[in-house]
Amino acid sequence: MVYRTGIWPSFLFPSPSGVLENLSAGIQDLSIPIAAQISIQRLFIGYSISLVIGLLLGIMIDRIKYLDQALSPLLLGVQTLPSICWLPLAILWFGLGEEAIIFVIAIGSIFSISMAVVSGIKQIPPLYIRAAKTMGAKGLRRYTSVVIPAALPAIISGMKQGWSFAWRALMAGELLTPTSGLGYVLIMGRDLHDMNQVVGIMIVIVIMGVVTDRLLFGRVEHAILYRWGLTRSH
Amino acid sequence: MLEIVNVHKNFKTKNGVTNALQEVNLSVKNGDFVVLVGPSGCGKSTLLNIIAGLEKATSGQVSKSGRPILDAGPDRMVMFQEAALFPWLKVIDNVEYGMKIKGTGKRERREKAIHYLKMVHLTRFASAYPHELSVGMRQRVALARALSMDSDMLLMDEPFAALDSQTKSILHAELQQIWGATKKTIIFVTHNVEEAVLLAERVIVMTANPGRIKKEFRVQLARPRNMEDIDLTRTVGQILGELKEEVEKVAKAELDSDWSLENSSFISRPDTHLGNGI
Numbered sequence: 001m002v003y004r005t006g007i008w009p010s011f012l013f014p015s016p017s018g019v020l021e022n023l024s025a026g027i028q029d030l031s032i033p034i035a036a037q038i039s040i041q042r043l044f045i046g047y048s049i050s051l052v053i054g055l056l057l058g059i060m061i062d063r064i065k066y067l068d069q070a071l072s073p074l075l076l077g078v079q080t081l082p083s084i085c086w087l088p089l090a091i092l093w094f095g096l097g098e099e100a101i102i103f104v105i106a107i108g109s110i111f112s113i114s115m116a117v118v119s120g121i122k123q124i125p126p127l128y129i130r131a132a133k134t135m136g137a138k139g140l141r142r143y144t145s146v147v148i149p150a151a152l153p154a155i156i157s158g159m160k161q162g163w164s165f166a167w168r169a170l171m172a173g174e175l176l177t178p179t180s181g182l183g184y185v186l187i188m189g190r191d192l193h194d195m196n197q198v199v200g201i202m203i204v205i206v207i208m209g210v211v212t213d214r215l216l217f218g219r220v221e222h223a224i225l226y227r228w229g230l231t232r233s234h
Numbered sequence: 235m236l237e238i239v240n241v242h243k244n245f246k247t248k249n250g251v252t253n254a255l256q257e258v259n260l261s262v263k264n265g266d267f268v269v270l271v272g273p274s275g276c277g278k279s280t281l282l283n284i285i286a287g288l289e290k291a292t293s294g295q296v297s298k299s300g301r302p303i304l305d306a307g308p309d310r311m312v313m314f315q316e317a318a319l320f321p322w323l324k325v326i327d328n329v330e331y332g333m334k335i336k337g338t339g340k341r342e343r344r345e346k347a348i349h350y351l352k353m354v355h356l357t358r359f360a361s362a363y364p365h366e367l368s369v370g371m372r373q374r375v376a377l378a379r380a381l382s383m384d385s386d387m388l389l390m391d392e393p394f395a396a397l398d399s400q401t402k403s404i405l406h407a408e409l410q411q412i413w414g415a416t417k418k419t420i421i422f423v424t425h426n427v428e429e430a431v432l433l434a435e436r437v438i439v440m441t442a443n444p445g446r447i448k449k450e451f452r453v454q455l456a457r458p459r460n461m462e463d464i465d466l467t468r469t470v471g472q473i474l475g476e477l478k479e480e481v482e483k484v485a486k487a488e489l490d491s492d493w494s495l496e497n498s499s500f501i502s503r504p505d506t507h508l509g510n511g512i
Contacts, residue, residue: 127314127316127318128318128320130288130306130312130314130318131312131314131318131320133287133288133305133306134286134287134288134306134307134308134310134311134312135308135311135331135332135335135336135379135383136306136307136308136332136335136336137335141335145331145335146320149320149322150320150322152322227321227322227363228321228322228365229321229363229364229365229366
């Protein structure tokens with residue numbers, strides 16, 4: 001409808017049919033699936049790295065008291081920094097390519113995950129820990145069997161937030177470093193003045209984001225909240 | 235045998251140091267059923283936590299069978315006011331948790347868990363999650379979990395305080411029966427004198443500010459005991475008499491200083507004037 005009003009010329013605001021055509025062409029010649037696959041691969045690697053480091057960092061901060069005092073304010077500060085701001089440094093450190101983007105993805109979600117771990121552990125009802133103590137659970141055993149499960153709902157929501165940060169970081173990284181992936185196809189559309197392609201890729205990005213958020217994280221989060229008795233509906 | 239010798243406990247608060255326990259001496263024989271009663275703030279829960287090893291005494295010695303108590307351990311199972319079940323585990327896994335930590339084999343663990351769930355009449359709910367149970371059922375699961383550890387001592391910190399009176403009286407009967415069957419040493423904390431007399435062999439009356447042991451009563455009534463029992467009521471009356479002074483002291487400290495039980499216990503009702511003023 002907005003297109004029909006003709007306020008903008010068609011090379012600035014594409015028609016829905018043009019976008020659909022472009023999308024189906026892109027899917028048929030496999031350029032969109034290939035780009036999507038590359039992007040997802042990067043996201044997967046970057047997110048996995050941030051999961052491992054974020055969890056370990058969070059647990060370390062919880063275990064070592066002076067680390068908590070030293071790092072917690074710093075983490076909060078670093079977390080407010082949009083991760084794309086790391087890109088110039090990342091390009092200098094890793095060069096213009098895969099590693100720089102993966103670094104930006106990882107750094108975007110590490111801090112939100114580790115902060116979720118720290119606050120999740122802090123919010124565990126002390127009663128669980130006391131009960132575990134009287135049953136003789138000590139050290140690592142207590143950690144794996146009580147502390148982590150008790151903090152899991154908070155950790156999952158941190159992971160979800162981390163995922164959306166990672167996703168944004170990925171797109172920003174791909175837009176700014178001309179290599180490959182969905183973001184690169186998007187920026188190419190701009191360079192070629194092909195607004196059909198730009199909007200088409202935007203739609204693909206939205207769909208992928210919604211799908212992972214709803215189907216993957218939404219379900220996992222809901223299942224955990226239900227099992228932990230934090231929600232009543234199923 | 236549990237020996238508590240000259241235990242003191244101080245808490246640091248904003249308004250200085252609070253004397254939670256002062257000069258507490260108590261020895262508990264194996265197989266004894268001891269109930270600590272007293273007004274709120276008399277340190278009875280603190281004493282229980284020190285025995286459990288969850289808190290440390292400021293000074294004094296606590297030892298069990300000759301060994302000093304330094305840390306919490308599975309030889310002294312604790313039942314809290316809340317069930318303290320792990321919400322991410324099914325009922326049966328909750329019961330098995332302690333045995334798993336202890337290293338009991340898988341088959342034996344399951345058998346014992348079912349045995350104790352049967353004892354508290356909850357086998358039907360073995361694969362439910364704790365949040366699907368009522369408060370009373372959760373507390374029974376906690377009891378099954380505590381029993382399954384085969385500890386010779388059971389510490390109970392007002393475990394039935396949050397339950398409705400029907401569930402409570404069922405659990406009272408079950409606890410008496412379980413104590414008779416297993417001969418565990420039980421140390422039970424409550425502020426309810428009726429509950430204390432119903433369950434205990436020895437009732438220890440504690441006082442507040444500073445918390446110390448005031449008097450000990452031996453309850454030598456036949457079991458199973460019953461709330462309506464006239465002898466039980468008499469003993470309750472004796473203990474309440476001992477406690478009245480204490481309760482008043484606490485009330486005075488917490489309420490206005492001119493508060494008195496005597497003045498406020500007389501209830502005048504205008505419709506029972508017995509004909510005066512005719």
